[in-house]
Amino acid sequence: xxVTARTPVLVGVGEITNxxxxxxxxxxxxxxxxxxxxxxxxxxxAHRIDTVATPGILLIPxxxxxxxxxxxxxxxxxxxISCPVGGxxxxxxxxxxxxxIMDGSVxxxxxxxxxxxxxxxxxxxxxxxxxxxxxxxxxxSLGDARPGLSPAEHAAGLRWPHEVYPIFESAIAARAGRTxxxxxxxxxxxxxxxxxxxxxxxxxxxxxxARTPEELSTETPGNRIVCEPYTKLxxxxxxxxxxxxxxxxxxxxxxxxxxxxxxxxxxxxxxxCNDVYFPVQRPExxxxxxxxxxxxxxxxxxxxxxDEVSWFDLYSCxxxxxxxxxxxLGLDPLDSRGLTVTxxxxxxxxxxxxxxxxxxxxMAQRCRAKPDGVGLVSGLGWYITKHSLGLWSATxxxxxxxxxxxxxxxxxxxxxxxxxxxPGEASGxxxxxxxxxxxxxxxxxxxxxxxxxxxxxxxVAARSTDPAVARELSGGQHxxxxxxxxxxxxxxxxxxx
Numbered sequence: 080x081x082v083t084a085r086t087p088v089l090v091g092v093g094e095i096t097n098x099x100x101x102x103x104x105x106x107x108x109x110x111x112x113x114x115x116x117x118x119x120x121x122x123x124x125a126h127r128i129d130t131v132a133t134p135g136i137l138l139i140p141x142x143x144x145x146x147x148x149x150x151x152x153x154x155x156x157x158x159x160i161s162c163p164v165g166g167x168x169x170x171x172x173x174x175x176x177x178x179x180i181m182d183g184s185v186x187x188x189x190x191x192x193x194x195x196x197x198x199x200x201x202x203x204x205x206x207x208x209x210x211x212x213x214x215x216x217x218x219x220s221l222g223d224a225r226p227g228l229s230p231a232e233h234a235a236g237l238r239w240p241h242e243v244y245p246i247f248e249s250a251i252a253a254r255a256g257r258t259x260x261x262x263x264x265x266x267x268x269x270x271x272x273x274x275x276x277x278x279x280x281x282x283x284x285x286x287x288x289a290r291t292p293e294e295l296s297t298e299t300p301g302n303r304i305v306c307e308p309y310t311k312l313x314x315x316x317x318x319x320x321x322x323x324x325x326x327x328x329x330x331x332x333x334x335x336x337x338x339x340x341x342x343x344x345x346x347x348x349x350x351x352c353n354d355v356y357f358p359v360q361r362p363e364x365x366x367x368x369x370x371x372x373x374x375x376x377x378x379x380x381x382x383x384x385x386d387e388v389s390w391f392d393l394y395s396c397x398x399x400x401x402x403x404x405x406x407x408l409g410l411d412p413l414d415s416r417g418l419t420v421t422x423x424x425x426x427x428x429x430x431x432x433x434x435x436x437x438x439x440x441x442m443a444q445r446c447r448a449k450p451d452g453v454g455l456v457s458g459l460g461w462y463i464t465k466h467s468l469g470l471w472s473a474t475x476x477x478x479x480x481x482x483x484x485x486x487x488x489x490x491x492x493x494x495x496x497x498x499x500x501x502p503g504e505a506s507g508x509x510x511x512x513x514x515x516x517x518x519x520x521x522x523x524x525x526x527x528x529x530x531x532x533x534x535x536x537x538x539v540a541a542r543s544t545d546p547a548v549a550r551e552l553s554g555g556q557h558x559x560x561x562x563x564x565x566x567x568x569x570x571x572x573x574x575x576x
Contacts (some may be wrong), residue, residue: 192433277422285428
C-alpha cells in the first residue's frame with residue numbers, strides 16, 4: 080500500500096520505571112515518559128502536538144491529568160483528554176484518534192499515562208507528596224464511564240478485581256475438568272513464560288525474575304493464596320511507579336518534521352467490543368465473545384489470520400483474562416510465539432489503566448526490529464468487560480488503517496444477558512456457576528463469594544462468611560453444587576444445601 084498523507088503512524092515511544100526511594104508524582108513520571116517519546120522521534124515535535132490524552136490515574140490521582148501533563152511539558156495542545164477507568168484505554172485511543180487523524184481533525188497526538196502506586200504505598204502523613212493546586216481547565220472525557228459492578232454484585236460484597244477474576248477461573252477450571260488445586264498447577268505452566276519475558280527486561284519490568292511453574296503455583300509464606308486458585312504471584316501488581324507514552328501523527332506530519340522511516344510503526348486495524356457489561360449477567364463465566372468479535376474484526380480487516388501474527392500482548396491482569404483471550408482468538412495457551420512482549424501485569428508490573436501503553440511501546444520496538452512482522456495488542460477494562468484490540472507493523476497496512484464496525488456483534492452479545500435477581504429478591508435454591516475461596520492472611524480460607532443460578536433462571540451473587548464453609552469448599556471443584564440463598568442483614572448470603 081502507498082502511505083497516504085493522512086495515514087496514522089506511531090513515530091516515538093518512551094517509558095520509565097522509577098525504583099528510587101524518593102516519592103514521585105504521576106504527572107512527573109508521565110511527563111518524563113513523554114519527553115522520552117519526543118526524543119525517540121529524532122525530531123523537534125512537541126510544538127506540533129495538538130492532542131494530549133491520558134488514561135485515568137488510579138493511585139495518587141490528579142484532577143485534569145492531561146492538562147497537567149501538557150502544562151508540565153510546556154506544550155500548548157488545545158485538546159486535552161482524560162479518560163475514565165479502563166485498561167483498554169490506550170488501544171481505544173489509537174482507534175479513536177487514528178480515525179481523527181485520517182479525517183484531518185487531529186494532526187499529532189500524545190498518548191501518555193502513569194501510576195505512582197509504589198510511592199502511594201510508601202508515603203505517610205509525615206512524608207506526603209504535595210497536593211497540587213486545582214487545574215485551570217477541564218479536560219474532555221473519552222470512553223465508557225460506567226462502573227464495573229452492579230448493585231447485585233455489591234450486595235454480595237464484591238468490590239475488587241482480585242475477588243471477581245478467580246470466580247471466572249473456577250468456571251474455566253470446571254470446563255477443563257479440574258479442581259482448583261489442579262487449576263493452580265496448570266496456571267503455573269501458563270504464566271511461567273510471562274516471567275521469562277519480564278526477566279529479559281530488567282530496566283523496565285518491576286519484577287524481572289524468571290520463575291518456574293512450581294514457584295508460581297506453590298503456596299509458600301512468600302506466595303500465599305489470595306483468592307483460590309490464585310497465589311500472590313498470579314495476581315497483577317498495581318503498586319508500581321511506571322509511565323509510558325507514544326506519539327501518533329499523520330504521515331504528512333512525520334514527513335514534514337523529517338522523522339526517519341525506521342521510526343515509523345503503523346496501526347493496521349483497531350476495534351472495540353464489550354462483553355455483557357456486568358459479570359453477574361454473563362451466560363458463560365470466563366469466556367469472552369467481546370474479544371472474539373473485536374479480534375475477528377481486526378484480522379478480517381487486515382486480511383490476516385491469527386496464525387500470521389508474529390507477536391501478541393494479551394491483557395494479563397489475572398490468568399483468567401489471558402485464558403479468555405486465548406480461547407476467543409483460537410490460540411494455543413502455550414503458543415511458541417508467546418502471549419506477551421512485556422512480561423504481563425503480574426511481572427512487568429500493572430500500572431493501572433496505562434499498562435497497554437507499555438504494551439504498545441514494547442510492540443513498536445518489536446516491529447521496528449522486524450519490519451515485516453505484525454503484532455496484536457489486546458486491552459481490557461474492568462472485569463473482562465471492555466475490549467480494545469489492535470494490529471501493529473512497521474510495514475504500511477495493506478488495506479489502510481481500518482476501524483471495523485462491531486455494533487452488530489455488540490448487539491448480539493448484549494442480547495445474551497441473563498436476568499438477575501434484585502438484591503432484595505435473591506432467595507431460594509440455586510446452583511453455583513462460579514466461586515472463589517477468599518483467604519485471610521492469617522486464618523486461611525474465610526469467605527466464599529459465588530455467582531449462582533436460581534431455579535427460575537435468574538442469576539444471583541451471594542457470599543458465605545462462614546469459615547467452615549470456606550474450608551469445606553477449599554481446593555475442590557464445586558461449580559454445579561446446590562446452595563440455598565437468602566437475603567441477610569448486610570449481604571445476600573448462602574448456605575450449602
